[in-house]
Structures are given as C-alpha cells and as structure tokens.
Amino acid sequence: MNSSYIMEDHDNSTVRDDIPLETIEENDEGATAIEDDISSVANNVILAINYKASCLGLAHFDCSEGTLYVVEDMSANAALVEKYHTNWSIIETLIFQIKPTIVLLPARIEESIEEILKAKSDEGFRVEIRPSNEFSHTAAINRILSLKLGRVQDDLAMQFVTPDDNIDDMALPAGARLASKSAFLDLSSRINLEKEISIGCAGAVISFSQKLMALEDGLVNHNDAPLRINEIETFKMNEIMFVNSDTICSLQIFEDESHPNFHMHGSANRHKEGLSLFGILNSTVTPFGHQLLKSWFLRPPLSLPVITERHSAVALFVRQDNLHITYALKSSLKKIKNIPRLLTNLNMGKATLGDWKAILDFAFGCLKIRAAISEIVDAHNIKVVYEILNAFDQIALKEVCELISNIDFDMSRIDNRVVVKPTVDQELDELKRRFDGIEDLLSEVARRIAIDLPKIYSDRINAIYFPQLGYLILVALDEATGDPCCIGEDWDYQFRSDTYAYFKSPEVRELDQTFGDMYGMICDREIEIVHALQVDILKYSELLTTCCKWTAELDCLLSFAEAAQLYHYTRPIMTADNIIEIKKGRHPLYELSVPSFVDNDTYLHGGNSEEDDEILMEESDSDEERGPSALLLTGANYSGKSVYLKQVALITYMAHIGSFVPAEFAKIGITDKILTRVMTRETVSKEQSAFMVDLQQVCLALQLCTNRSLFIIDEFGKGTESTDGAGLFGSLLEYLLSPEFQRPKVLASTHYHELFENDTLHELQGLKFMHMQVLICDDVPEIEDKITYLYRLLPGRSTSSFGICCAALNGVPEDITARAEELSKILAKGEDLVTVCSKMTDEEVKSLEHAELVARRFLKEEFVVDFSSSSQKKLTARAKLKRILYSN
Numbered sequence: 001m002n003s004s005y006i007m008e009d010h011d012n013s014t015v016r017d018d019i020p021l022e023t024i025e026e027n028d029e030g031a032t033a034i035e036d037d038i039s040s041v042a043n044n045v046i047l048a049i050n051y052k053a054s055c056l057g058l059a060h061f062d063c064s065e066g067t068l069y070v071v072e073d074m075s076a077n078a079a080l081v082e083k084y085h086t087n088w089s090i091i092e093t094l095i096f097q098i099k100p101t102i103v104l105l106p107a108r109i110e111e112s113i114e115e116i117l118k119a120k121s122d123e124g125f126r127v128e129i130r131p132s133n134e135f136s137h138t139a140a141i142n143r144i145l146s147l148k149l150g151r152v153q154d155d156l157a158m159q160f161v162t163p164d165d166n167i168d169d170m171a172l173p174a175g176a177r178l179a180s181k182s183a184f185l186d187l188s189s190r191i192n193l194e195k196e197i198s199i200g201c202a203g204a205v206i207s208f209s210q211k212l213m214a215l216e217d218g219l220v221n222h223n224d225a226p227l228r229i230n231e232i233e234t235f236k237m238n239e240i241m242f243v244n245s246d247t248i249c250s251l252q253i254f255e256d257e258s259h260p261n262f263h264m265h266g267s268a269n270r271h272k273e274g275l276s277l278f279g280i281l282n283s284t285v286t287p288f289g290h291q292l293l294k295s296w297f298l299r300p301p302l303s304l305p306v307i308t309e310r311h312s313a314v315a316l317f318v319r320q321d322n323l324h325i326t327y328a329l330k331s332s333l334k335k336i337k338n339i340p341r342l343l344t345n346l347n348m349g350k351a352t353l354g355d356w357k358a359i360l361d362f363a364f365g366c367l368k369i370r371a372a373i374s375e376i377v378d379a380h381n382i383k384v385v386y387e388i389l390n391a392f393d394q395i396a397l398k399e400v401c402e403l404i405s406n407i408d409f410d411m412s413r414i415d416n417r418v419v420v421k422p423t424v425d426q427e428l429d430e431l432k433r434r435f436d437g438i439e440d441l442l443s444e445v446a447r448r449i450a451i452d453l454p455k456i457y458s459d460r461i462n463a464i465y466f467p468q469l470g471y472l473i474l475v476a477l478d479e480a481t482g483d484p485c486c487i488g489e490d491w492d493y494q495f496r497s498d499t500y501a502y503f504k505s506p507e508v509r510e511l512d513q514t515f516g517d518m519y520g521m522i523c524d525r526e527i528e529i530v531h532a533l534q535v536d537i538l539k540y541s542e543l544l545t546t547c548c549k550w551t552a553e554l555d556c557l558l559s560f561a562e563a564a565q566l567y568h569y570t571r572p573i574m575t576a577d578n579i580i581e582i583k584k585g586r587h588p589l590y591e592l593s594v595p596s597f598v599d600n601d602t603y604l605h606g607g608n609s610e611e612d613d614e615i616l617m618e619e620s621d622s623d624e625e626r627g628p629s630a631l632l633l634t635g636a637n638y639s640g641k642s643v644y645l646k647q648v649a650l651i652t653y654m655a656h657i658g659s660f661v662p663a664e665f666a667k668i669g670i671t672d673k674i675l676t677r678v679m680t681r682e683t684v685s686k687e688q689s690a691f692m693v694d695l696q697q698v699c700l701a702l703q704l705c706t707n708r709s710l711f712i713i714d715e716f717g718k719g720t721e722s723t724d725g726a727g728l729f730g731s732l733l734e735y736l737l738s739p740e741f742q743r744p745k746v747l748a749s750t751h752y753h754e755l756f757e758n759d760t761l762h763e764l765q766g767l768k769f770m771h772m773q774v775l776i777c778d779d780v781p782e783i784e785d786k787i788t789y790l791y792r793l794l795p796g797r798s799t800s801s802f803g804i805c806c807a808a809l810n811g812v813p814e815d816i817t818a819r820a821e822e823l824s825k826i827l828a829k830g831e832d833l834v835t836v837c838s839k840m841t842d843e844e845v846k847s848l849e850h851a852e853l854v855a856r857r858f859l860k861e862e863f864v865v866d867f868s869s870s871s872q873k874k875l876t877a878r879a880k881l882k883r884i885l886y887s888n
C-alpha cells in the first residue's frame with residue numbers, strides 16, 4: 001500500500017500564481033542570465049519643447065533611467081536663439097543628442113515648429129500635440145513636488161531647507177515629501193522657476209509619462225500610476241559641446257550615425273558597432289553604463305573640472321599597481337543589472353524570481369566593487385572612488401543580501417515559484433514540518449481504511465493530498481469494468497482519471513478539517529513573507545539607485561581605461577587656453593586599419609574673446625606670437641589630408657568626453673563646438689543638391705562658430721565649377737581669418753592650388769600652409785610607381801594633387817590615364833584646352849585629305865546614265881567609282 005501527496009503530478013494551476021515565476025540559469029560567472037528586456041514604457045524617451053517670445057524651453061526624460069532633465073531656457077542670448085531659430089539647428093541638434101521617441105508640443109506652438117518636427121518624425125520619434133495647460137508653470141511646480149525624488153532623503157533634506165524657505169507657503173500637494181521639497185528648492189536655486197519655459201516642459205513630461213504608465217498598468221486614473229522619476233537635473237546648452245549629426249557622421253563616432261540607439265545595450269548588440277569611435281572605446285558591461293557612455297558621447301561636457309575628473313579616474317585605473325583591481329571591478333560590474341526596472345517591478349508586485357536574483361547579485365556586486373575600490377592605490381580626490389566609498393553603504397547592502405538570501409533559489413527553481421528558506425519564519429517552518437510528515441499520515445489513513453476492506457483491495461487503495469483539493473482516497477479502477485474496484489460506505493465520489501477514482505471519506509474529511517489545505521497555507525505564508533521582503537527591500541531603493549548610478553559611471557571610466565591601455569592612449573592636458581597642441585597624434589580608427597600609421601603634430605591657437613582676455617588677466621599675445629589659428633593643407637590625392645583633419649578633431653573630441661587620446665602628448669583647450677564640412681550627406685530624402693547641402697553645412701558653421709570652436713573643412717567648393725569653387729573656398733578662409741571674426745581654430749584641405757599662385761592667401765594673418773609629403777620619381781615607366789606616400793605633415797604647400805597617379809594606382813585603365821596626362825600637360829602650359837583639343841592628329845589630317853581628293857575626283861567625273869543601255873555600260877560606271885575611291 002502506498003500513500004503519497006502529489007506534488008509532481010499537480011497541474012500548475014493548483015500552485016498559487018500570485019508570485020510570477022521565472023526560471024533562471026546561472027552563467028559561467030554565476031551571474032543571472034536574465035534578459036534585460038525593457039518594457040514598452042521604459043523604451044521611451046519623452047522630450048517636451050516649447051517656444052515663446054524668442055525663447056526655447058526643453059525638458060526630457062528617459063523612462064528607463066529615472067532622471068528628468070530640464071534644459072535651461074535659451075533666452076539669455078537672444079541673438080543666439082534668433083540664429084538657432086532661423087534654421088532650427090538647435091532643435092535638430094537636441095533631437096539628435098537626446099534621441100526622443102516622443103516629442104510633446106503645446107497646442108499653441110508656432111505652426112512652423114510643428115511642421116518641421118512632424119517632417120522629421122522619420123528619425124525615430126512621433127510628435128504629440130498636448131493641451132497648452134499641460135505646459136503651465138503652476139501645474140508643473142505641483143507635479144514636480146508630487147514626485148518621489150530620491151536624491152535627498154527626508155531627514156537629510158532638512159539641511160537643504162533654510163529657515164527662510166517658507167515651504168509651507170508654497171502650494172504644496174498633500175503628501176509632498178520633504179525630499180521633493182528640498183530637491184525643488186535645489187532646482188529653484190539653479191533655474192528661475194517663475195520664468196523658465198523649461199519648467200512647464202518638465203510638467204508636460206511628468207504628466208505624459210504618468211499617462212503612459214497608467215496605460216501600461218491598465219489604470220483608469222492616471223494619477224494613480226507610479227512615476228519613475230527619482231531625480232531632476234538641469235543643464236545648459238552652453239555646458240555641453242555642440243556636436244551635430246554632421247560631426248558625428250564625418251568623424252565616424254557611431255557606426256549608425258543617425259540613430260545611435262540608446263536602448264540597445266549589452267554584449268549582444270556590441271558586435272553591431274563596427275569600426276567607429278564608440279565601437280572601440282565602449283567595453284561597458286552594464287546596461288546603464290552603456291547608456292551613460294552614449295550620452296557622454298552625444299553631450300561632451302565643457303566643464304574643465306568634469307573633464308579632468310574623468311581623466312584622473314582613467315589615469316588611476318590604468319596605473320600598473322591598480323590593474324588587478326581594475327580587472328576585479330570589471331568582473332563585479334558584470335553582475336549589475338537594470339536596477340530601476342527591477343525596483344519598479346518590485347514596487348508593482350511583479351518581481352520575478354529572476355528579478356530577486358538580479359537584485360541579490362547587484363547588492364553583492366556592489367559590495368565587491370566597494371571592497372575592490374577601497375584597495376585602490378592613490379585614489380584621493382577621485383570623485384567616483386569617493387562616491388562609491390561613501391554611497392555604497394556596506395551594512396545596508398549586506399542587509400539587502402541577507403534579506404534576499406531568505407529566498408531558497410534552488411527550491412524555487414524546482415517548485416517554479418518563490419520558496420522561502422527554512423528558519424526564516426517559525427510559522428512557515430511548522431507548516432512545512434507538518435506538510436513533510438503528511439506522507440506518514442496518509443499511509444496511516446490508507447492502512448486504516450484498508451483494514452475494513454477485503455484483503456485483495458488493500459494495495460489498490462491509497463490516500464493522497466492535492467493542493468487546494470485537500471485529502472482524498474484514491475481507488476484503482478477495475479481493468480475489465482472500468483469501475484472503482486471498491487467503494488467504502490460514506491465515501492463521496494469526487495472525480496476520476498484513466499486509472500483511478502477519487503473519493504472523500506470521513507477519515508480524509510477529518511484530515512481536511514485538522515490540517516486544511518496545507519500547501520495553500522504554505523504558499524500563502526510564503527507570499528506574505530515575500531511581500532514583507534519586498535517592502536523591506538524597497539526601503540533601500542534610493543541606495544540601490546544611487547549605487548546603480550555610480551556603477552554606470554565606473555563602468556564608463558573603466559571602459560575608457562581599457563581602451564587607453566589597449567590602444568596606448570595618453571592623458572591629455574586640458575587647458576583654458578584656446579589651443580590645440582598635439583605631438584605624434586594618430587587617428588584612432590585608421591591606426592587600427594593600416595599596417596603602419598604615421599603620426600603627426602598639430603599646433604593651433606584660436607583667437608581670444610574679450611572674456612578670455614579678462615580671465616587671463618594679461619595682455620594677449622599678438623597673432624604672430626600666438627601661432628596659427630588656421631592650417632591649410634594641400635597635397636596629393638590620397639596623401640592623408642582628410643585623415644589628418646579628422647584625427648585632430650577626434651583627439652579634441654575624445655579629450656572632452658573624458659577619454660585618453662591617441663597621441664604622445666596633447667594639450668587641448670576647451671572647444672565649444674566641433675563643426676565639420678567633410679562629408680556630403682545623403683540627399684535622397686531631401687530636395688537638395690549635394691552642393692547645396694555643402695553650402696548649408698558651411699552656413700550653419702559660420703553662424704555658430706566662436707573663437708572656441710574647431711572647424712574642419714575638407715575640400716569645400718568641389719561640387720561646382722572649379723573657378724567658383726576656388727573663389728568660394730578662398731573667401732571663406734579670408735572670412736574666418738578676418739579680424740572681425742573671433743578666429744575659430746580651422747583646419748582646411750584643398751586641391752585649389754591656383755588660389756595660391758599670386759600669394760593672396762599667404763598674406764592672411766593666422767594662416768599656415770601645410771602639406772602632406774609624398775616622394776615623386778619621374779624615371780619610372782609606370783605612372784602608378786611615380787608616387788610614394790609618406791603621410792608626413794610638413795610646412796609649406798604642394799603644387800600638385802597627382803590625381804592621375806592616384807587614378808592609375810586605383811586601377812583606372814592606362815588609355816585614360818595616358819590621355820589625362822596629355823590633357824593635364826596642355827592645361828599646365830596654360831594653353832586653351834578647346835583649341836588644343838580641336839587640332840587634328842596626323843592620321844585625321846591624312847584621312848581628311850584623302851576625302852577631299854575623292855570628292856574632287858567625283859566632281860570631275862562625267863556620269864551619263866542611260867537606263868536603256870546594256871549592263872556593260874553600268875559596269876563601266878561602277879569601275880569609274882572604284883577608281884575615284886581607291887586610286888592614289
């Protein structure tokens with residue numbers, strides 16, 4: 001006789017499904033292999049834009065990140081806004097830098113803005129027109145105050161609130177947390193809450209994201225939806241370097257320049273990033289690290305302390321005596337998951353077993369990171385180290401680990417639900433103890449029932465337990481009749497399977513009453529425990545979010561350190577001087593793709609603005625002492641001009657994002673914009689010619705250029721007649737170097753050698769000619785062997801582009817290159833190509849003379865045609881013609 005309780009057999013529906021289930025697998029490193037799939041709301045980046053009275057306001061929120069960014073209104077410099085307004089470059093650039101998925105506009109916005117944005121919506125976002133009152137100040141302030149801002153804890157918040165801040169006078173919504181109030185005051189110290197249009201935009205973003213959340217959660221009242229905004233940050237446009245899509249594209253910063261997708265992260269997507277700057281500098285392992293690094297790339301800071309801080313951290317991590325710690329940190333970072341998403345799941349009671357494991361791994365990873373960081377040598381004053389040591393509260397993190405360790409992950413995987421470990425809860429332990437003894441109890445019940453039955457039935461009867469159904473007698477069915485082989489008195493039939501019938505007997509009813517649905521009780525108790533655990537863990541939300549933020553920053557810095565080590569980069573010196581000084585600079589991408597890369601130096605000194613002069617408090621050097629503000633490169637085709645221009649821009653850019661640079665030495669002055677006229681962008685979707693696009697790029701650059709900008713001009717003017725092109729290029733250089741203009745740093749290349757023939761450009765102050773060295777050998781039979789590229793930048797200018805050699809090198813047929821040489825020589829002699837080309841060759845002259853002779857003979861000949869005459873006569877006419885044509 002067997003007695004059992006059926007656990008293996010039970011239908012999943014009998015298990016309580018209040019706790020969502022997920023099986024998790026351990027990967028090699030013990031980290032959970034849970035997909036970091038971000039739910040649909042988290043996939044959104046919401047950007048609100050408003051434009052009133054020549055003033056542009058913006059706020060944006062990346063739903064997967066938790067930080068609401070308020071961009072300070074662009075009204076301080078009305079002229080600048082006007083400039084931006086003319087071509088909407090600012091909005092375009094912000095859209096490029098922020099990568100929104102939804103753009104909110106108030107219903108009352110200028111139609112032109114709406115139209116421009118709608119026309120651009122193929123760039124991965126949709127435009128939503130919202131009621132204008134969603135952009136109102138009052139509504140926005142209330143919305144901000146109702147946020148659960150986590151940056152400042154309530155008790156700490158008191159320190160932020162000065163006695164003069166009469167918070168109570170503010171129309172605060174009931175329940176506004178003190179932390180929110182202090183964050184609000186903090187915000188008001190940074191931007192003018194009364195006036196800023198951006199605040200209204202922030203309100204619109206909060207309201208809209210709440211609606212999205214409500215939709216996702218199926219809530220009717222969107223005010224009930226939880227908000228994921230836990231921090232507000234402000235930034236000013238003049239605090240970040242201007243890099244637009246042209247720059248990103250020409251410098252190959254992202255492989256997919258137009259849409260570097262913020263939401264793709266993790267190693268699975270890394271292979272998609274081919275040879276691009278991001279591709280080689282990014283070795284982040286955490287989702288937020290990946291995202292943060294992209295934002296560092298898209299919004300390079302201009303603050304000297306922020307940049308040098310990053311450089312100092314990278315320098316620390318590449319130190320030989322810290323390398324073992326750097327590796328340990330990297331390995332611990334692999335356990336760091338998307339904590340805000342996990343916490344949201346927890347908050348909404350949707351946490352899966354995988355989520356619990358991920359939070360445990362996270363807390364454990366943070367403890368390991370803190371331990372490793374504390375061993376780092378010479379880490380004084382390194383912000384990320386300081387913040388990690390301070391913010392990663394070991395006791396609290398251990399507490400989180402201990403709390404989550406109450407979950408029995410092995411059993412949970414087997415049982416397909418969240419199971420709590422023994423000794424965590426007495427009541428649960430008691431229930432489980434009794435439940436474990438059930439087998440003996442059931443055997444005893446079955447044995448007692450069988451006593452009253454004929455012996456042949458005794459081993460065909462059993463007692464079992466079904467979760468939710470309770471205790472049952474099970475009787476084997478007779479194979480012949482299909483009926484239960486016996487039924488006791490007072491037994492109530494319940495149901496049957498193919499082989500058994502199930503009954504309730506008085507004995508099992510008694511068990512039902514005494515022990516109840518034990519499995520259900522165990523599950524209920526475990527749900528209660530897990531719920532309490534959830535509440536306990538959520539108390540650490542702020543800690544975990546802060547840890548996540550710093551781990552992301554650490555991830556980015558370690559990524560830079562890894563690249564610096566791998567590619568032998570050096571630390572740039574950042575300076576307030578407006579210079580770019582590079583020794584033995586290399587192009588970070590080309591140096592990886594050519595067998596031997598030739599390094600080159602650079603020295604550029606942009607003009608000083610009045611402000612600079614005041615800051616420097618000294619007489620600025622004269623232009624001549626200062627060095628050139630513009631380098632003009634000439635040289636053969638294929639000699640490395642473009643690579644050099646981009647290399648200087650990339651080194652400047654890399655220094656600003658906080659990376660080390662490919663050079664032996666680099667001193668980089670803060671550069672507010674990198675503007676480029678390098679690549680002619682695709683014009684398929686625009687009704688514009690390639691030349692028009694080039695002109696627009698130059699126009700925009702001229703509008704935006706300041707003395708602090710770097711402007712790269714690669715062969716401007718080549719899209720039109722060469723004389724016009726040369727003229728345009730020459731006058732552009734003159735304009736950029738004119739005393740009225742503030743002297744941006746300019747690097748230009750050209751093939752318009754004729755521009756220098758009468759030394760006009762030589763006279764320009766601040767312009768220096770450079771050329772790319774090539775060796776020319778005329779005594780070789782093959783054109784392609786004539787030229788050897790040395791890729792060395794030398795002062796002075798080149799007089800030829802050696803385009804024909806380059807054509808031959810690239811496989812253009814000899815007939816064409818030979819003729820090209822002839823034509824080129826004619827042109828070089830200053831002869832008129834049309835006249836020269838109209839001269840006939842000897843052969844042509846001969847053939848023409850012959851034709852003339854034939855014509856004359858023909859005219860002299862008498863042809864009398866008599867149709868009645870014999871065929872003999874016709875033959876004679878034919879013979880005459882033959883003679884005319886063929887005799888000499």
Ligand SMILES: Nc1ncnc2c1ncn2[C@@H]1O[C@H](COP(=O)(O)OP(=O)(O)OP(=O)(O)O)[C@@H](O)[C@H]1O
Binds near residue numbers: 590596637640642791
């Ligand atoms: N410093 C360098 N060291 C080694 N190889 C280089 C270097 N610079 C350029 N090259 C090689 O030369 C090739 C051509 O360079 P680049 O496109 O810069 O020439 P260019 O002078 O701008 O040509 P064009 O005038 O025809 O546009 C590159 O693709 C690269 O392979």
